[in-house]
Amino acid sequence: YTFWNFVPKNLFEQFRRIANFYFLIIFLVQLIIDTPTSPVTSGLPLLFVITVTAIKQGYEDWLRHKADNAMNQCPVHFIQHGKLVRKQSRKLRVGDIVMVKEDETFPCDLIFLSSSRGDGTCFVTTASLDGESSHKTYYAVQDTKAFHNEQEIDALHATIECEQPQPDLYNLQRIKEITEYNNLVNSAFMKLLYFAIFSKTSCLISGVAIYTGMETKMALNYQAKSQKRSAVEKSMNVFLIVYLCILISKALINTVLKYVWQSEPFRDEPWYNQKTEPERKRNLFLRAFTDFLAFMVLFNYIIPVSMYVTVEMQKFLGSYFLTWDEEMFDEDTGEGPLVNTSDLNEELGQIEYVFTDKTGTLTENNMEFIECCIEGHVYVPHVICNGQVLHDSTGIDMIDSSPGGSGKEREELFFRALCLCHTVQVKDDDSVDGLKKSQLSRRSCIYISSSPDEVALVEGIQRYVCNWVLSIYQYVLSIDFHRLQEKAADTIEALQKAGIKVWVLTGDKMETAAATCYACKLFRRNTQILELTTKKIEEQSLHDVQDGSSGNYRELFLEICRNCSAVLCCRMAPLQKAQIVKLIKLSKEHPITLAIGDGANDVSMILEAHVGIGIIGKEGRQAARNSDYAIPKFKHLKKMLLVHGHFYYVRISELVQYFFYKNVCFIFPQFLYQFFCGFSQQTLYDTAYLTLYNISFTSLPILLYGLMEQHVSADTLKREPSLYRDVAKNALLRWRAFIYWTFLGVFDAVVFFFGAYLLYDNTVVTSNGQMFGNWTFGTLVFTVLVFTVTLKLALDTHYWTWINHFMIWGSLVFYIIFSLLWGGIIWPFLNYQRMYYVFMQMLSSGPAWLGIILLITVSLLPDVLKKVLCRQLWPTATERIQVKIFFIVKLVFCITNL
Numbered sequence: 001y002t003f004w005n006f007v008p009k010n011l012f013e014q015f016r017r018i019a020n021f022y023f024l025i026i027f028l029v030q031l032i033i034d035t036p037t038s039p040v041t042s043g044l045p046l047l048f049v050i051t052v053t054a055i056k057q058g059y060e061d062w063l064r065h066k067a068d069n070a071m072n073q074c075p076v077h078f079i080q081h082g083k084l085v086r087k088q089s090r091k092l093r094v095g096d097i098v099m100v101k102e103d104e105t106f107p108c109d110l111i112f113l114s115s116s117r118g119d120g121t122c123f124v125t126t127a128s129l130d131g132e133s134s135h136k137t138y139y140a141v142q143d144t145k146a147f148h149n150e151q152e153i154d155a156l157h158a159t160i161e162c163e164q165p166q167p168d169l170y171n172l173q174r175i176k177e178i179t180e181y182n183n184l185v186n187s188a189f190m191k192l193l194y195f196a197i198f199s200k201t202s203c204l205i206s207g208v209a210i211y212t213g214m215e216t217k218m219a220l221n222y223q224a225k226s227q228k229r230s231a232v233e234k235s236m237n238v239f240l241i242v243y244l245c246i247l248i249s250k251a252l253i254n255t256v257l258k259y260v261w262q263s264e265p266f267r268d269e270p271w272y273n274q275k276t277e278p279e280r281k282r283n284l285f286l287r288a289f290t291d292f293l294a295f296m297v298l299f300n301y302i303i304p305v306s307m308y309v310t311v312e313m314q315k316f317l318g319s320y321f322l323t324w325d326e327e328m329f330d331e332d333t334g335e336g337p338l339v340n341t342s343d344l345n346e347e348l349g350q351i352e353y354v355f356t357d358k359t360g361t362l363t364e365n366n367m368e369f370i371e372c373c374i375e376g377h378v379y380v381p382h383v384i385c386n387g388q389v390l391h392d393s394t395g396i397d398m399i400d401s402s403p404g405g406s407g408k409e410r411e412e413l414f415f416r417a418l419c420l421c422h423t424v425q426v427k428d429d430d431s432v433d434g435l436k437k438s439q440l441s442r443r444s445c446i447y448i449s450s451s452p453d454e455v456a457l458v459e460g461i462q463r464y465v466c467n468w469v470l471s472i473y474q475y476v477l478s479i480d481f482h483r484l485q486e487k488a489a490d491t492i493e494a495l496q497k498a499g500i501k502v503w504v505l506t507g508d509k510m511e512t513a514a515a516t517c518y519a520c521k522l523f524r525r526n527t528q529i530l531e532l533t534t535k536k537i538e539e540q541s542l543h544d545v546q547d548g549s550s551g552n553y554r555e556l557f558l559e560i561c562r563n564c565s566a567v568l569c570c571r572m573a574p575l576q577k578a579q580i581v582k583l584i585k586l587s588k589e590h591p592i593t594l595a596i597g598d599g600a601n602d603v604s605m606i607l608e609a610h611v612g613i614g615i616i617g618k619e620g621r622q623a624a625r626n627s628d629y630a631i632p633k634f635k636h637l638k639k640m641l642l643v644h645g646h647f648y649y650v651r652i653s654e655l656v657q658y659f660f661y662k663n664v665c666f667i668f669p670q671f672l673y674q675f676f677c678g679f680s681q682q683t684l685y686d687t688a689y690l691t692l693y694n695i696s697f698t699s700l701p702i703l704l705y706g707l708m709e710q711h712v713s714a715d716t717l718k719r720e721p722s723l724y725r726d727v728a729k730n731a732l733l734r735w736r737a738f739i740y741w742t743f744l745g746v747f748d749a750v751v752f753f754f755g756a757y758l759l760y761d762n763t764v765v766t767s768n769g770q771m772f773g774n775w776t777f778g779t780l781v782f783t784v785l786v787f788t789v790t791l792k793l794a795l796d797t798h799y800w801t802w803i804n805h806f807m808i809w810g811s812l813v814f815y816i817i818f819s820l821l822w823g824g825i826i827w828p829f830l831n832y833q834r835m836y837y838v839f840m841q842m843l844s845s846g847p848a849w850l851g852i853i854l855l856i857t858v859s860l861l862p863d864v865l866k867k868v869l870c871r872q873l874w875p876t877a878t879e880r881i882q883v884k885i886f887f888i889v890k891l892v893f894c895i896t897n898l
Contacts, residue, residue: 001061010054013227018240020049023305026297033290035297037683041691042300048695049309056316060341067625076107079206082151092212097153100205109216110207111160113144113153120145122205153206165211167220167575218574218600228610228628230347231592232652235733236311239660240303242738247302250671251295255288258679294681302667306694307659314655314706315342321707322629322644330632335616337640338630346652347611348629348645349727350592351500354637355581355605357597358506358516361615361634364483374414487635489521494638496565498724503567505577507601510570522566530564558587578604585610596637597623613637642721643714653732654796655706657741662698662789664745669753669781676757677774684778686835688822697786697815701793704807710799712881726878748788748859755855756780759847772845775838779819780848784855786815791860795867798882 001009015021023046030039072090077099079085084099089107092098097113100106106124115122120140139145147153213219319342322328329336356362371378492502502522506513517523561567569580577595585593585608595605598615600622606612607626614627615634624630631640673684683690689697717723731737760777794808823839842848871879 001058006058006061010057011050013057014050014053017308018237018244019303019305019308020046022240022244022303023300026300029293030297033293035294035681037297037690038687041687042297042305044691045305045695049305052309053312056312056342064340064625067621071625074107077101079150079154082154084150092209094209094212096209098207098209099150100207106207108209108213109211111210112138112140113156113206113208114140114147115145115206116148116204147206158208160208160210162210165215165217165220167217168573220575228341228344230344230610231350231730232346232649232656232733233343235730236307236656239656239733239738243302243660247296247299250299250302251292254295254671254674254679255292257674258291259288261679291681298681298683299667299671301670301690301694302663304659304663304694306699307656310659310699310703310706311652311655314652314703315345318342318345318648318651318707322640325639325644328631328636328639330636333616333632335632337632337636338616338624339628340625340630341628344611344628345648346645347592347649348594348641349647349649349724350730351594351611351641351645352591352728353584353593354495354500354502355505355577355584355593355595355609356502356634357599357602357615358504358508358513360598361596361602362485362488362504362520363516364485372414374411484516484519485634487638489519491635491638492520492522494642494718494721497721498642499722499728500641500724501566503561503569503580505569505572505580505605507572507574508570510568513568513570517566517568522568527565530560554583558583574601574604577602578608581605581608594641596634599623613640639714639718642724643717646717646724646727647710647714649727650711650732651706651709653727654709655702656733657737658702658705658789658793658796660738661741661745661792663694664742665748665752665785665789666693668746668749669785672749672753673778682774684774685782686775686778686822688835689779689782692818693782693786696818697811698789701790701808701811704804705793705797708799708801708804709797712798712878712885716881716885720877720881723878723881726876744863747862751855751859752781752784752788755858756784756851759851772841775834776842779835779838779842780851783815783819783842784852784859787812787852788856788859791856792863795860795864 015024023042027039027042027046029035030037030042072088074089075086076089076092077084077086078092079097079099092107098107098110100110112122114120120142122138122140123135124138125135144153144156147156211217319339322337322345323339325337495502504513504517504522514523514529518525523529569577572580581593581595584591592611593609594611594613595602595609596613596615597603597606602614602623603626606614606623606628611629612627614621614623614625614630616624616630616632629640631637670684673682674680685693712723756777760772760780790808790812797804797808819839823835823837826836871883875883
């Protein structure tokens with residue numbers, strides 16, 4: 001959104017929802033024609049829904065704008081007129097010469113002109129591009145690497161011709177021609193320093209901006225951010241269409257029956273009705289159409305307008321339970337979970353595929369020297385003697401140093417190799433005069449290398465054995481290994497037990513990625529590793545390794561991967577990651593996908609997946625800013641899905657079904673009442689009850705239920721990941737559940753109406769001789785309705801707190817107090833006083849009390865019997881766990897009371 005398009009764009013988004021658009025039409029109909037209810041009954045709830053939703057979405061978008069502005073206003077150093085000038089990154093233009101310091105991100109795609117190092121080199125990390133956190137060496141243009149100050153660089157004037165921006169990271173950029181006016185430069189090939197990679201050299205780097213903004217390779221690999229809609233919201237829209245068809249059918253039936261009823265002359269409009277003559281003179285078709293619209297307005301409450309605002313509030317308030325979770329707070333980084341959009345909370349409980357990055361997500365971006373083994377002898381950081389750790393001594397101290405010791409030569413050879421056989425460089429100090437001799441002995445060196453394990457080994461040997469001065473020696477082969485993040489393997493194992501398939505999409509090389517998959521238990525030693533093949537695989541327990549260039553074979557790729565328990569995709573460009581996610585999304589099963597990563601190269605797949613999660617890691621915050629949710633570590637994904645996602649889905653599903661149920665209970669008696677009032681469009685309930693039913697009398701208890709309900713404890717969900725399967729594939733919003741709730745609503749409505757009708761079949765006379773009228777009858781039906789739907793919610797509640805008791809019983813007390821005030825006072829601003837003393841008159845009748853108690857019991861009994869029978873005969877895994885926990889608690893209670 002922007003300031004100018006927020007109102008029209010937000011209104012367009014909101015009126016795409018069927019319920020909102022429907023109530024807008026109903027409101028306009030009430031304004032245009034004479035209807036049995038006031039336009040306020042539809043307009044006020046609609047205005048409330050639209051306003052609350054707009055405020056929520058505007059606030060969330062403002063937070064995203066705030067994060068984007070922080071990025072666009074980052075300082076960048078330019079060279080202008082021979083001087084270093086500091087500007088905001090949004091002012092960067094093609095052709096500007098940029099200076100980049102250590103640990104800064106390249107603000108655009110650059111041609112590397114020179115560095116303050118004499119050899120014209122720099123070290124960078126490209127983890128945000130390809131997932132490799134190791135340091136890479138880049139070389140400046142040969143003819144410009146000698147330019148070390150601002151004046152020399154600013155004196156360079158050149159014309160650079162290059163190809164159109166391309167998203168491919170692995171095709172080297174071709175520079176067609178560089179012509180320098182002084183004939184210093186004439187080149188045909190140069191390598192770019194890409195936007196979003198980090199400088200790790202303690203020197204200044206100068207480069208000319210070639211591609212900026214949305215033309216950088218990283219930006220071209222971004223996916224356009226689209227509006228994501230959860231499976232629950234899609235189900236809601238389908239159910240609303242069904243109820244809309246039911247509504248149209250009701251209105252059509254009543255319209256036809258009205259004219260059948262009035263076909264008899266003595267049943268026509270009465271003579272005292274002033275509209276009788278004008279009505280008779282109007283065109284029959286026009287009269288029928290007007291009556292049809294009036295019946296639509298009368299029955300329109302079957303579409304719950306307040307459901308959307310309740311859902312929005314439940315999502316918005318419920319998201320705070322995630323951000324407040326102390327178990328998901330990381331003390332090392334001081335970060336907790338972030339919720340960038342709450343619209344997808346329930347989608348966390350429906351995930352079928354998890355696509356994860358490797359570097360920085362499954363693994364740490366650092367290595368440490370722990371121990372070494374020399375000819376079978378292991379040397380560890382601490383000496384263990386008789387089971388006790390001696391912190392004052394190290395394993396290195398135990399090296400045989402006696403004269404003629406058998407191990408001395410091999411040990412010295414090992415450590416000499418560590419000192420010399422590597423490509424590590426010492427980070428330069430910024431001091432002009434260098435270090436004094438006294439400072440050199442206590443100096444803690446900082447090492448830089450293209451291989452992190454080399455750095456770890458050199459740091460270890462410097463810490464434990466040798467102090468040395470750097471020299472560059474012959475490169476020796478090293479193996480790149482990344483340490484797993486804490487509990488990464490446990491998290492993946494739990495996700496697989498929950499029925500979730502885990503794929504690793506990485507830009508790293510195959511050997512490193514495969515080793516990581518074995519370490520995190522995604523791959524098992526006893527299973528076969530497959531590369532892409534044209535053969536159909538029949539085995540179920542197989543793994544797949546996929547190279548980036550193989551993704552073109554879509555159908556073959558899908559066929560193989562469906563038969564594999566885990567998939568690893570290597571050397572993937574950011575756009576290829578997104579294409580893999582999209583390929584699975586659009587497959588015939590249409591599974592719900594989740595993408596998680598920590599770098600800018602993961603943004604595309606995060607935006608493409610149904611749910612995108614960013615890791616707040618060392619590769620910057622691009623992933624966290626563009627994601628739907630952000631977490632500090634990969635291990636937090638376990639609780640996020642298995643606990644919070646499970647709760648979110650169960651709560652919102654019950655909320656949606658309950659809303660439809662209570663509105664069917666509300667409006668179906670209105671439909672039945674038309675058969676007893678000559679289809680005259682007479683309302684059964686008072687206008688105040690029509691307006692406040694969904695706003696005040698029944699909405700707050702279900703909102704609290706949607707925030708607090710826990711059908712099992714959080715510890716149980718973490719301990720039993722398989723419970724996630726009980727709610728998978730939108731289990732609680734399938735057609736079977738929808739039909740059951742609808743049938744239950746119709747049954748209860750029939751009990752309300754005909755139960756009250758039979759009780760009042762013989763004219764009931766009060767003690768003063770006054771008879772009950774239609775408003776007393778409607779109030780009795782409405783009272784039974786409010787108590788039944790509220791007690792139904794109480795029966796479904798498993799997790800009781802004081803606030804649940806307050807809200808459920810408080811809503812019933814509020815209804816009674818409101819009815820007493822509404823019917824006990826003559827309100828001067830009303831044109832009618834039809835409800836005066838009606839509620840008190842009803843309560844003064846013995847049959848009314850008997851009817852309320854009896855009808856509530858009969859209405860709730862079938863649902864109670866169904867729950868008991870299903871729990872005993874066909875229990876779900878969740879219900880079995882509930883019974884098990886109940887008996888354990890009961891046993892503990894009995895033991896403590898002995």
